[in-house]
Amino acid sequence: MTDFQLPVPDADAAAHSARLAALIRDRIDEADGHAIPFSRFMELALYAPGLGYYSAGASKFGAEGDFVTAPELGPVFAACVAESLAPVLQQLGPQSRVLELGGGTGAFAEVALKRLLELDALPDRYAILEPSAQLRERQRERLQQRLIPPVFELVEWLDRPFDDEWNGVLFANEVIDALPTPRFAIEGGGGGEAGEVYEEYVALEDGVPVRVLRPADAFLANAVRHIERRLERRLPAGYRSEVLPQLPYWVQAVAGGMQRGAMLFVDYGYPRGEYYQPERDDGTLRAYYRHRMHADPLLWPGLQDITASVDFTALAEAGVGAGFDFAGYCSQASFLLGNGLAGVLQRIEQIDDETERHRRTSEVKRLTLPTEMGERFQVMGFEKDVEFGAAFLVGDLSFRL
16 A cells, blocks of 8 residues: 555545446456466556546546646646657658657647748648547647647547558657556566576555566566676565566557658666666556555556656567667657757747736746756657758767667
């Protein structure tokens, strides 16, 4: 459980969570050994049709939700990202596409499309891959109200990535951290000997889900050994963390048949050497409920976000492995500074309304200050037969990978 008091869900939310909890218990009972990998639990908790956190209708974003993402703070983030993508789309020409993974409230798409229009870099199609029917409708209503009709007509919603050959841009903000992640543990070893790799599972004790260990299969064990080889050290007995051995396959799947174009990922995380520091011996897994972070991912399934930090070294390997050139890696603050933030600040200074000017200034501070999102969030780009241009010229961090 948690070490502090969380707000208690209301009756409707508790009933919703109980339905998902019953589904999860059924899947555990049906599984070999009456236990499912933690990654499977996370998949059900976040994405079970109609019940999972991201596929049901609960409010997730903003003051009434569980967390705030950069696009929901205001227009600055999306405008700067659009600034970075415009040269790529202009190189690709009139048949280019944008694929946004997970559209949130539609705030990013709204601002990005408006800015791309101003920069004469509109794509031919702007697709949002969104698993939640409720969020799709919310996005559709927002964009229809706030975009001029010719721009709104570019927008479409997808159930899966493009399955044809295409040229364009893939954008994902806070997506990889929500991929269902295996958890591993090292047991035994010492004295120069490697410990055994175990996988964290979820089983039932007296009908209550608990986390237990089972011997890891070869796929997960090899992924952990790859980490150790790259670190040039063994992970000690008792060490627990996360790894996404499926990440290369996921990147290939979401890029699909992209022939020319770029991919841009924004998320929180670390380079591999920092991710698997000895003192980070219980990994990065955490849950978010009503703007409170805690360490119990099994609590109230369907009502809380479950997330793990991104290994940006692994992402770099996956992007290059998918046939892209590595374009750059930097903090969110550096990325925004290199992609139009100075112009944004000038426009903010010219706002007559003092309240609005203060709100925009506070937004920039939250996006860029090291104590806020500026250093904790990082940006990584990949390109194929195009060039980002100046997007990653400020604050290069690739030497840390």
